[in-house]
Amino acid sequence: MDKLKIRNRLVKDKALLWAVCLLAAFTAVPLFAILGEVFLRGYDQLSWSFFTEPTPTAYKAMKAIEAGEPIPGGIANGIVGTMLMLGMAALVAIPLGILCGAFLAENPKNKFAQTVSYLTDLLQGTPSVIIGIVTYIWVVVPMKGYSAIAGSVALLIMMLPLIIRSTEETLKILPSSLKEAGLALGGNHASVMLKVQLPAAFGGIFTGVLLAISRVIGETAPLMFTALGCSFIRFAIDKPISAVPLLIWEFFNDPNLQELIWGASLFLLLFVLTLNITAKYLAKKWNQ
Amino acid sequence: MNDKLYRILLFAAALIMPIVCGGVVYALVTDAYEAFEYFGFFKFLTSSEWSYTEGAEQYGALPFITGTLMTTLLALIFCIPFSLPVALFVGEYFKGTKIASVLSTVTDLLAGIPSIIYGLWGFYTLRPLIMALNISPQGSGILTASLVLAIMIVPYAASLSAEFIKMVPNDLKESAYSLGATRAEVIGKVVFPVAGSGIFSSYILAIGRALGETMTVTMLIGNTNNVPDSITSTGNSMASIIANQFGEADDLRLSSLIAIGLILFLITAFINLIGKIMIKRARIA
Amino acid sequence: MESVKPILEFNKTCVSYTKQTMAVKYVSAAIERNTITAIMGPSGCGKSTLLRAVNLMHNLYPNIRVDGEILLNGENILSMEPIDVRRRVGMVFQRPAPFPTMSIYDNVLSGYALNGIRLSKSERDNTVERSLKSVALWDEVKDVLNKKGTFLSGGQQQRLCIARALAMKPDILLMDEPTSALDPIATAHIEELMQELQKEVTILIVTHNMGQAMRISSKSMFMYLGELIEYDDTEIMFTNPSDERTKAYLTGKIG
Numbered sequence: 001m002d003k004l005k006i007r008n009r010l011v012k013d014k015a016l017l018w019a020v021c022l023l024a025a026f027t028a029v030p031l032f033a034i035l036g037e038v039f040l041r042g043y044d045q046l047s048w049s050f051f052t053e054p055t056p057t058a059y060k061a062m063k064a065i066e067a068g069e070p071i072p073g074g075i076a077n078g079i080v081g082t083m084l085m086l087g088m089a090a091l092v093a094i095p096l097g098i099l100c101g102a103f104l105a106e107n108p109k110n111k112f113a114q115t116v117s118y119l120t121d122l123l124q125g126t127p128s129v130i131i132g133i134v135t136y137i138w139v140v141v142p143m144k145g146y147s148a149i150a151g152s153v154a155l156l157i158m159m160l161p162l163i164i165r166s167t168e169e170t171l172k173i174l175p176s177s178l179k180e181a182g183l184a185l186g187g188n189h190a191s192v193m194l195k196v197q198l199p200a201a202f203g204g205i206f207t208g209v210l211l212a213i214s215r216v217i218g219e220t221a222p223l224m225f226t227a228l229g230c231s232f233i234r235f236a237i238d239k240p241i242s243a244v245p246l247l248i249w250e251f252f253n254d255p256n257l258q259e260l261i262w263g264a265s266l267f268l269l270l271f272v273l274t275l276n277i278t279a280k281y282l283a284k285k286w287n288q
Numbered sequence: 289m290n291d292k293l294y295r296i297l298l299f300a301a302a303l304i305m306p307i308v309c310g311g312v313v314y315a316l317v318t319d320a321y322e323a324f325e326y327f328g329f330f331k332f333l334t335s336s337e338w339s340y341t342e343g344a345e346q347y348g349a350l351p352f353i354t355g356t357l358m359t360t361l362l363a364l365i366f367c368i369p370f371s372l373p374v375a376l377f378v379g380e381y382f383k384g385t386k387i388a389s390v391l392s393t394v395t396d397l398l399a400g401i402p403s404i405i406y407g408l409w410g411f412y413t414l415r416p417l418i419m420a421l422n423i424s425p426q427g428s429g430i431l432t433a434s435l436v437l438a439i440m441i442v443p444y445a446a447s448l449s450a451e452f453i454k455m456v457p458n459d460l461k462e463s464a465y466s467l468g469a470t471r472a473e474v475i476g477k478v479v480f481p482v483a484g485s486g487i488f489s490s491y492i493l494a495i496g497r498a499l500g501e502t503m504t505v506t507m508l509i510g511n512t513n514n515v516p517d518s519i520t521s522t523g524n525s526m527a528s529i530i531a532n533q534f535g536e537a538d539d540l541r542l543s544s545l546i547a548i549g550l551i552l553f554l555i556t557a558f559i560n561l562i563g564k565i566m567i568k569r570a571r572i573a
Numbered sequence: 574m575e576s577v578k579p580i581l582e583f584n585k586t587c588v589s590y591t592k593q594t595m596a597v598k599y600v601s602a603a604i605e606r607n608t609i610t611a612i613m614g615p616s617g618c619g620k621s622t623l624l625r626a627v628n629l630m631h632n633l634y635p636n637i638r639v640d641g642e643i644l645l646n647g648e649n650i651l652s653m654e655p656i657d658v659r660r661r662v663g664m665v666f667q668r669p670a671p672f673p674t675m676s677i678y679d680n681v682l683s684g685y686a687l688n689g690i691r692l693s694k695s696e697r698d699n700t701v702e703r704s705l706k707s708v709a710l711w712d713e714v715k716d717v718l719n720k721k722g723t724f725l726s727g728g729q730q731q732r733l734c735i736a737r738a739l740a741m742k743p744d745i746l747l748m749d750e751p752t753s754a755l756d757p758i759a760t761a762h763i764e765e766l767m768q769e770l771q772k773e774v775t776i777l778i779v780t781h782n783m784g785q786a787m788r789i790s791s792k793s794m795f796m797y798l799g800e801l802i803e804y805d806d807t808e809i810m811f812t813n814p815s816d817e818r819t820k821a822y823l824t825g826k827i828g
Contacts, residue, residue: 005689006654006656006657009470009472009473009656009688009689010470010654010656012470012472013470013471013472013473015472016471016472016475017381017471017472019373020373020376020377020381021373021377021381022373023369023370023373023374024370024373024374024376024377024378024391026370027370027371027373027374027391027394027395027398027442027446028391028394030398030409030439031394031397031398031401033409033413034401034405034406034409037409037412037413038405038408038409096301096304099297099298099301099302100298100301100302100304100305102298102301103298103299103301103302104302106298112302113302115306116302116305116306119305119306119308119309120305121560121564122309122557122560122561123305123308123309123312125496125556125557125560126312126500126553126556126557127499127500127501127502127527127552127553127556128500128502129500129502129527129530129531129549129552130312130316130500130549130552130553131312132534133315133316133530133534133545133546133549134311134312134315134316136534137315137316137319137546138311138315157308160304160305160308164305188290188291188294189291189294189295190290190291190293190294193294214400215400217402218401218402218403218404218405219402219403220402220403220404220502220503221502221503221506221527221530221531224531224534224535225534225535228535245402245404248404248405248408249404249503252407252408252411252507261408265404265405265408268402268405269401269402269405272400272401272402273397273400273401276396276397276400277397280393280396457670459666459668459670460670460672460673462630462633462666462670463664463666463670463672463734463737464672464683464687465630465633465659466628466630466659466662466663466664466666466738467659467660467663467683467684467687467688467737467738467741468656468657468659468660468684468687468688468741469656469687469688470656473687473688473689474687477683477686477687478672478687481672481674481675482672482673482674484674
């Protein structure tokens with residue numbers, strides 16, 4: 001009787017182990033399913049012209065489909081728009097985020113800093129679609145039109161909390177002896193931060209910036225209300241502009257352009273995952 | 289640069305947060321005001337009409353609040369049977385091993401995939417499957433959106449839960465083993481009770497993620513403006529109605545969409561606040 | 574003198590963490606029933622490793638190997654089911670670790686709960702009272718049995734952990750430096766308790782404190798670099814050790 005009971009318990013124990021392993025392994029399935037599908041359906045679209053030409057008009061695409069030819073054109077307008085908006089957003093978000101993160105790390109017990117820290121969490125948790133609405137109200141309405149600036153403001157607001165958090169956390173885990181040694185050598189707080197702490201924290205902050213970029217680069221909804229989209233390559237910052245995720249959305253909704261979805265998605269996916277893996281690799285290397 | 293200037297500079301940079309957050313609330317409230325004034329706050333929340341016939345405009349948030357709650361709740365239910373095993377795999381059974389770090393990398397990458405690509409995958413792979421299985425005729429709907437949403441929140445729930453499972457002191461686990469418990473019993477009677485509040489809070493934060501997820505839901509939920517009557521019916525979430533109609537709306541409809549945005553903002557802020565407080569408490573304990 | 578069958582026997586017991594290094598090397602010894610046996614030695618000598626092997630703790634860590642035999646009442650526990658062995662071998666760890674989510678009452682009964690054994694209400698009450706009385710904790714906690722065990726002082730927590738082990742009516746109680754995290758008063762209390770306990774249960778205790786070994790144990794082992802150097806009556810070991818290394822340890826030259 002006792003033997004039987006022990007055997008029952010051991011069977012249950014083994015069953016849990018197997019269930020955990022199976023279900024955990026199953027979680028990897030969507031990743032490979034998504035990667036596989038996007039890769040298999042998208043890789044033959046990637047060509048030189050895919051990256052150098054703007055999206056075709058629906059009419060051109062229709063003609064090509066009728067003639068049984070591959071759709072001409074590519075996603076160059078989206079790539080240019082994404083890079084332009086990301087660049088502008090990063091130009092402001094990186095210095096501002098680092099300064100704000102430094103403020104939080106330098107004043108951990110200050111009431112104002114705690115409020116700022118809470119607000120950073122609040123902003124980070126805010127759905128991106130709401131950032132889109134707010135940027136529309138802030139920028140698009142007063143400027144009387146959609147623009148690359150509006151898009152980059154939306155990206156900026158989404159990047160800020162991520163950079164602030166990674167800067168703060170990296171500075172906080174630096175040994176306090178580092179700062180003390182700098183101060184003991186006669187440096188003031190500013191020069192110690194600039195010449196000792198920030199260089200020491202460079203790896204962590206850089207990783208944080210990469211992750212922040214990879215997070216916002218695929219954002220679609222906020223750009224729909226701010227950058228709007230544009231079918232040709234343009235560098236004007238006060239005019240509507242395209243972005244890679246916006247193009248995917250357009251292709252998804254336009255039956256004539258649907259063939260282009262997978263190439264654009266593959267590009268976006270590869271870009272995001274490369275950033276992610278690089279960031280992870282750097283973080284690991286930097287931790288050692 | 290002297291210290292005083294340095295402090296002022298840092299302080300000035302930090303002011304950006306109150307300014308941005310204040311600005312978000314201010315913009316949402318002023319622009320939502322028209323809708324709340326026209327329909328009445330309570331009426332707006334409870335009305336299930338969404339019609340933009342000129343002259344007889346009627347906007348209510350109920351279908352979208354219901355849609356959001358249904359997709360989020362279902363996503364949570366679908367997510368638990370996968371995120372909990374991942375957390376146990378990484379945080380307990382294979383803690384610190386190579387295979388555990390491989391699995392964490394896989395879930396991290398899942399978290400990195402843009403929402404629009406999840407939407408595409410759901411639309412072109414999962415939706416046909418749902419139709420083929422005769423679960424719903426049109427394939428899209430609450431259920432389809434929730435399934436993909438569940439995959440998207442697994443990484444968040446799993447990595448945070450794993451962190452709390454890892455923190456259960458070895459002393460306690462060894463004590464339980466020394467009394468003759470099997471691993472399953474140690475997990476059920478020591479690990480889960482001790483890590484419970486932390487695990488719970490990680491699901492609260494996962495809910496916070498799911499509430500505002502936009503593109504995936506927009507592409508899969510079917511986009512109908514009625515209160516969904518079953519999990520296979522179509523609908524709209526708060527985020528998806530905004531994504532669908534914001535670009536073409538003006539005046540009262542625009543204000544109504546912004547009002548829905550404000551409600552969504554408040555709900556997510558509240559859920560995230562609760563989650564953060566619970567996590568802080570669980571970390572201290 | 575009539576020879577009594579030993580309760581526990583080590584027979585060429587070896588424990589290794591890696592293929593190259595052995596933490597415990599060919600230990601052979603027999604532990605007598607209803608005695609307190611102390612295992613001493615400098616840190617890293619393998620004393621805790623040997624003790625933990627008796628409770629098959631090494632089974633939790635896949636890289637640890639145990640060879641030879643460990644006989645409990647004549648049966649080799651290395652070939653038995655761990656959960657069965659551990660129920661018959663109680664263990665008390667260095668740091669008191671009452672289960673923080675359970676009340677004092679439930680902590681005492683946790684062994685039964687963990688093993689899925691159902692007891693009637695009166696059996697439960699009796700077990701709790703008997704176990705807490707045997708660790709002299711009953712009078713202190715009988716009115717707060719439903720409070721969490723973590724509210725108790727360190728010494729009380731450790732006694733609760735001993736009660737938890739005793740509730741399972743083990744054949745032998747292993748103690749791994751049970752007082753090293755406690756203050757001197759709580760330590761004295763536990764030492765006193767052990768003297769009482771040896772009437773019901775055999776105790777094998779690892780200690781780094783020579784004074785403690787001298788005060789409480791009737792038999793002592795001295796281990797050094799994984800080997801059992803000397804095993805004798807405590808009195809003889811402390812007054813007239815036969816090995817130079819034991820002498821060096823006892824006079825503070827090693828360890």
